[in-house]
Amino acid sequence: MKKLSDKEIQDLLESKKQYLSDEDLDAYKTYQLLFDTLSQEPDEGLPIHFAEKVSRKAMRLGVQKQIRRYWLMVGSSILFTLCICAASLFVYQLPSAIAIFKWVSEVRWIVLFSVSMFALIQFADYWLMDKKRLSQDS
Structure with missing residues (x-):
């Protein structure tokens, strides 16, 4: 029997049907516990400015992802440029390339x-x- 996906388990929970194999029963119980917990409001209520803090954190995570992507592109561009420069030096100006690499090694x-x-x-x-x-x- 095929393993149920998360979407299929959610649909089963919403329709209140329980035709599950033993493998899917654990996932079904976990989802049921999650939905039951989420349906109850916290005893002390939500903190002040909760929605603003959540949206700020989500925006910050998005920005951090963009920043990581930016630095990855910068690093790979610099590395690619250095490789192309070194290769072109070796192909077109071998004596100069050897002299430059000797100087850099010194x-x-x-x-x-x-x-x-x-x-x-x-x-x-x-x-x-x-x-x-x-x-x-x-």
Whole structure:
């Protein structure tokens, strides 16, 4: 017998039919408990500005998803550009490419430190601004 989907279990709950296999009985009982719990109002009621806080949190989650997507695109664009530049250097100017990579390997610690500090400053700025933004939302 095929396993019931969430939608099918919800339809069964609404229609009050209980033709279930043993596998689906647990899911049915879980949904029934969930619906029973959600149908009861909390004893102390909802906090003041509950809807506003929920909508703000939902908006914040959406914005965070967009920000993650943005940084992923920025990082992948930079990596792709560096790979294309290195490949074109090797194809068209091999002696120059070898000289550049020798120089970078000589100053690799300076380059690594500079890139790390730039990334750290960007992260700290983002973190502090996000913290400030969150304190304003509350």
